[in-house]
Amino acid sequence: xxxxxxxxxxxxxxxxxxxxxxxxxxxxxxxxxxxxxxxxxxxxxxxxxxxxxxxxxxxxxxxxxxxxxxxxxxxxxxxxxxxxxxxxxxxxxxxxxxxxxxxxxxxxxxxxxxxxxxxxxxxxxxxxxxxxxxxxxxxxxxxxxxxxxxxxxxxxxxxxxxxxxxxxxxxxxxxxxxxxxxxxxxxxxxxxxxxxxxxxxxxxxxxxxxxxxxxxxxxxxxxxxxxxxxxxxxxxxxxxxxxxxxxxxxxxxxxxxxxxxxxxxxxxxxxxxxxxxxxxxxxxxxxxxxxxxxxxxxxxxxxxxxxxxxxxxxxxxxx
Amino acid sequence: xxxxxxxxxxxxxxxxxxxxxxxxxxxxxxxxxxxxxxxxxxxxxxxxxxxxxxxxxxxxxxxxxxxxxxxxxxxxxxxxxxxxxxxxxxxxxxxxxxxxxxxxxxxxxxxxxxxxxxxxxxxxxxxxxxxxxxxxxxxxxxxxxxxxxxxxxxxxxxxxxxxxxxxxxxxxxxxxx
Numbered sequence: 035x036x037x038x039x040x041x042x043x044x045x046x047x048x049x050x051x052x053x054x055x056x057x058x059x060x061x062x063x064x065x066x067x068x069x070x071x072x073x074x075x076x077x078x079x080x081x082x083x084x085x086x087x088x089x090x091x092x093x094x095x096x097x098x099x100x101x102x103x104x105x106x107x108x109x110x111x112x113x114x115x116x117x118x119x120x121x122x123x124x125x126x127x128x129x130x131x132x133x134x135x136x137x138x139x140x141x142x143x144x145x146x147x148x149x150x151x152x153x154x155x156x157x158x159x160x161x162x163x164x165x166x167x168x169x170x171x172x173x174x175x176x177x178x179x180x181x182x183x184x185x186x187x188x189x190x191x192x193x194x195x196x197x198x199x200x201x202x203x204x205x206x207x208x209x210x211x212x213x214x215x216x217x218x219x220x221x222x223x224x225x226x227x228x229x230x231x232x233x234x235x236x237x238x239x240x241x242x243x244x245x246x247x248x249x250x251x252x253x254x255x256x257x258x259x260x261x262x263x264x265x266x267x268x269x270x271x272x273x274x275x276x277x278x279x280x281x282x283x284x285x286x287x288x289x290x291x292x293x294x295x296x297x298x299x300x301x302x303x304x305x306x307x308x309x310x311x312x313x314x315x316x317x318x319x320x321x322x323x324x325x326x327x328x329x330x331x332x333x334x335x336x337x338x339x340x341x342x343x344x345x346x347x348x349x350x351x352x353x
Numbered sequence: 354x355x356x357x358x359x360x361x362x363x364x365x366x367x368x369x370x371x372x373x374x375x376x377x378x379x380x381x382x383x384x385x386x387x388x389x390x391x392x393x394x395x396x397x398x399x400x401x402x403x404x405x406x407x408x409x410x411x412x413x414x415x416x417x418x419x420x421x422x423x424x425x426x427x428x429x430x431x432x433x434x435x436x437x438x439x440x441x442x443x444x445x446x447x448x449x450x451x452x453x454x455x456x457x458x459x460x461x462x463x464x465x466x467x468x469x470x471x472x473x474x475x476x477x478x479x480x481x482x483x484x485x486x487x488x489x490x491x492x493x494x495x496x497x498x499x500x501x502x503x504x505x506x507x508x509x510x511x512x513x514x515x516x517x518x519x520x521x522x523x524x525x526x527x528x529x530x
Contacts, residue, residue, distance in 0.1 A: 106379075109379070109380075139402070140402070140479065140480075141406055141480060144403070144406040144407075144480075145406060148406050148410045148413075148414060151413075151414025151418075152413065154414070154418050155386070155418070158422070158425070159383075159421075161425075162379060170425065173425065174422065174425065177421075177422045178422070181418055181419070184414070184415070188410075
């Protein structure tokens with residue numbers, strides 16, 4: 035019975051910590067973006083403008099929650115929930131430190147891929163249910179972008195699986211005790227990072243929402259907390275991809291022993307979250323066909339080549 | 354564990370029935386997604402975790418998204434729902450339903466008489482076991498499937514191929530003058 039309570043507590047703490055971090059990321063992103071663009075950013079409410087998050091949340095909750103009369107009501111309502119649920123489900127398999135993991139599945143990596151592939155539905159259904167041209171265009175772009183980048187995402191990770199010999203994320207972290215997998219899998223790392231940016235549809239790959247051409251893309255018709263769910267889902271996605279990069283390529287919780295494992299994990303993840311924001315500050319958005327061409331003609335062959343070479347090297351090393 | 358199985362099985366059957374009876378194609382497809390997800394869950398409960406996740410990744414996550422993608426492009430409105438209503442008359446579904454009912458009764462009888470019933474076990478099928486059986490005894494099947502898929506890809510590339518046309522109005526004007 036005590037293990038059940040332990041797990042329930044862990045799930046509750048995890049949900050609380052993740053949603054809180056995701057909310058404060060709004061502040062972090064706006065401040066850091068401002069720093070890189072030589073502006074101030076939000077600095078009025080509270081110390082360093084930290085309370086902008088509270089103000090934003092209150093604003094989102096009190097805005098009119100408008101469902102357009104031409105929308106497909108039921109699907110319109112569940113679509114924003116799907117993205118947040120799918121991303122939060124993925125955190126089930128992420129090992130934050132030895133022992134701090136909700137479910138150490140022996141197919142953890144596949145579980146992560148499955149959940150990230152279900153996240154597409156929120157964009158597709160949200161865009162379709164809005165019954166609006168711009169939303170539909172955003173949804174179409176989102177669906178094709180996410181389906182194509184999912185392919186390389188899975189393929190780029192297979193090198194790591196070959197080296198560690200397991201889909202279990204704890205085993206993958208423990209296999210990196212001698213050296214991090216970034217040393218032997220730099221190509222896999224780069225492809226995974228690019229695919230991760232595309233999966234979370236962050237800038238520069240935010241063409242499903244592309245505000246300069248599509249109003250707000252798939253969430254044009256959303257307001258209030260429903261829009262807030264898309265927003266939080268995006269930040270949760272950033273945290274998820276950053277923590278997966280750390281787990282798979284940068285040794286997870288491993289690090290010099292003067293700090294506990296959880297702290298190492300969060301520090302490394304934080305670096306990648308900052309990298310995501312830097313990407314937004316520095317890169318322009320590609321055109322839609324450029325994005326697809328880049329994916330299928332550059333990333334897919336590279337991922338396959340990486341897989342082939344890793345397989346050959348692993349075979350030779352074994353003999 | 355058995356309660357979980359019965360709940361999932363009930364969800365599978367109900368959602369599959371709803372797939373057939375919904376008039377709106379997107380709603381029907383969503384129920385199909387639910388049905389596939391619960392099928393994955395049943396695989397998981399039977400100990401085949403790898404197959405369960407492949408079911409979710411490939412069917413629910415990729416193929417169904419493509420289905421919805423196409424239906425979205427067609428922009429089917431109320432007229433399609435009306436048409437579906439017309440098509441879904443007893444005259445149309447009575448024949449297949451009777452045949453399926455016969456099969457169902459047969460299945461029930463067979464399940465009752467067969468006493469070698471298998472229960473949900475603690476058996477867990479590793480990805481490694483799946484890979485070993487795929488690439489040792491069933492290698493020919495895998496190769497044949499790969500060839501079929503390759504043929505499909507080549508066919509799709511051939512059908513999708515078309516001459517590059519310049520659609521920009523300025524460039525067209527230039528050609529004209």
